[in-house]
Amino acid sequence: MLLKNKIAVVTGASNGIGRAIADVFLENGARVIGLDIVEAESWNKNLTMLKADVSNTADCERVYQKITSLVDDTDILVNCAGITRDAITYKMTEEQFDQVIAVNLKGVWNLTRLIGPIMQTRCSGSIINISSVVGIFGNIGQANYAAAKAGVIGMTKSWAKEFARKGGNVRVNAVAPGYTMTNMMRTVPKNLLEKFQNATMLGRLAEPMEIANAVLFLASDLASYVTGEVLNVNGGMRL
Numbered sequence: 001m002l003l004k005n006k007i008a009v010v011t012g013a014s015n016g017i018g019r020a021i022a023d024v025f026l027e028n029g030a031r032v033i034g035l036d037i038v039e040a041e042s043w044n045k046n047l048t049m050l051k052a053d054v055s056n057t058a059d060c061e062r063v064y065q066k067i068t069s070l071v072d073d074t075d076i077l078v079n080c081a082g083i084t085r086d087a088i089t090y091k092m093t094e095e096q097f098d099q100v101i102a103v104n105l106k107g108v109w110n111l112t113r114l115i116g117p118i119m120q121t122r123c124s125g126s127i128i129n130i131s132s133v134v135g136i137f138g139n140i141g142q143a144n145y146a147a148a149k150a151g152v153i154g155m156t157k158s159w160a161k162e163f164a165r166k167g168g169n170v171r172v173n174a175v176a177p178g179y180t181m182t183n184m185m186r187t188v189p190k191n192l193l194e195k196f197q198n199a200t201m202l203g204r205l206a207e208p209m210e211i212a213n214a215v216l217f218l219a220s221d222l223a224s225y226v227t228g229e230v231l232n233v234n235g236g237m238r239l
């Protein structure tokens, strides 16, 4: 029960890694507000699912009002919603570039700008941003995604400094998952998945729960002296 009586907001909670994070938080005693662009029924009495588009600033402000009407304070924010729109650079459209930046980079800013300062005023909180192995190593056909995920690391380090000021005591960290078996991987060709798998020391892809457990650590008091860090959860990948 690492998160007993904690209130957590998790974006992208309908599927994949976000859903695993919601599950592991619930198992550890948290009350979870899950946000997703896809409407989803709650599957646990301590979980409320709300529809929201993280890339849309006005929609985030609307859903934030809803959150404050449901719970007193947010202790943990996990920015997990993400998309890919892959293309080799000369074929990448402006729309593909803008969509990925809007969801994966601005989407992280949209909620953190609302919740982070309140955490700082309360002098308590943990924010975890989901980056990617691609934000660290780069990847062919993913310049948009790599830019967004590297940008998430820059924002994480900036916020770790900003929200800790004046006794703020808010910890901000990133998790950079390796390739994980979710819907996002469905469009990746089998030979590429094998290549990524072979580039790990453990010789396999991740399960969503293995990423969620790292997020649980950073969200909990076990990580009370960890901030401004990027936790690589990639099976020892070297690209």
Ligand SMILES: NC(=O)c1ccc[n+]([C@@H]2O[C@H](COP(=O)([O-])OP(=O)(O)OC[C@H]3O[C@@H](n4cnc5c(N)ncnc54)[C@H](O)[C@@H]3O)[C@@H](O)[C@H]2O)c1
Binding pocket: 011, 012, 013, 014, 015, 016, 017, 018, 035, 036, 037, 038, 052, 053, 054, 055, 079, 080, 081, 082, 083, 103, 107, 130, 131, 132, 133, 134, 176, 177, 178, 179, 180, 181, 182, 183, 184, 185
């Ligand atoms: N799967 C991987 O291999 C992998 C690796 C590294 C990082 N990541 C990152 O992990 C996070 C979760 O990815 P996943 O693999 O679980 O993908 P997924 O597609 O299974 O889940 C992503 C979720 O985000 C939601 N979402 C998409 N756009 C949204 C928006 N505008 N507003 C709100 N919700 C939105 C989707 O509806 C979905 O439920 C993403 O940030 C992704 O970039 C994934």
